[in-house]
């Protein structure tokens with residue numbers, strides 16, 4: 060039997076993610092509240108899915124409510140998938156602008172014409188009884204020589220979405236959601252929940 064969902068806590072302190080996730084979940088009619096006053100455990104897992112599960116489980120257990128977390132990153136082909144799961148702290152740089160500059164330097168040093176990359180998002184919804192739902196979204200693009208646009212956050216200004224000719228920072232929140240990794244993962248979640256919580260898989264041991 061599914062637990063009816065009315066309220067979900069967002070397990071993130073990233074303001075850009077809070078805005079994007081809250082807007083993407085609006086059609087479901089859930090009360091979506093950002094988490095407050097919790098210090099997150101270190102993200103020391105090896106995959107986006109496990110890191111998102113760490114954050115979502117921690118907040119769900121702390122609040123007794125269903126909690127949703129996103130773990131995401133940028134994977135640059137010529138840098139063997141860097142910064143990947145380490146995107147939030149790439150090169151130990153402290154700000155988005157410094158991390159963007161560091162990435163551009165690394166790519167220049169790689170001396171290759173290949174500037175292809177992709178954004179990946181894993182979204183996990185954790186229930187207080189330990190049940191997890193996992194969704195994933197990706198978007199491919201090109202790393203520019205310099206930043207363009209002032210919307211969004213993180214690596215948005217240096218990532219031009221394939222086929223669009225605009226960076227993620229040159230799109231409104233709605234336009235970004237239509238193509239972004241997080242928008243796609245959350246669309247999968249919305250579809251799964253459109254008629255109530257999806258059925259849980261039962262495992263039978265023989």
Ligand SMILES: O=c1[nH]cnc2c1ncn2[C@@H]1O[C@H](COP(=O)(O)OP(=O)(O)O)[C@@H](O)[C@H]1O
Pocket residue numbers: 071072073076102129130131132133144146147178211212213214215227239241
């Ligand atoms: O939509 C996006 N646009 C630009 N950069 C992003 C996006 N999603 C993730 N990133 C980058 O990847 C990092 C993902 O970090 P992570 O998911 O571990 O935690 P965070 O919630 O603490 O930022 C972000 O800090 C940002 O630098």
Ligand SMILES: [Mg+2]
Pocket residue numbers: 102110130131144145147
């Ligand atoms: Mg992370």
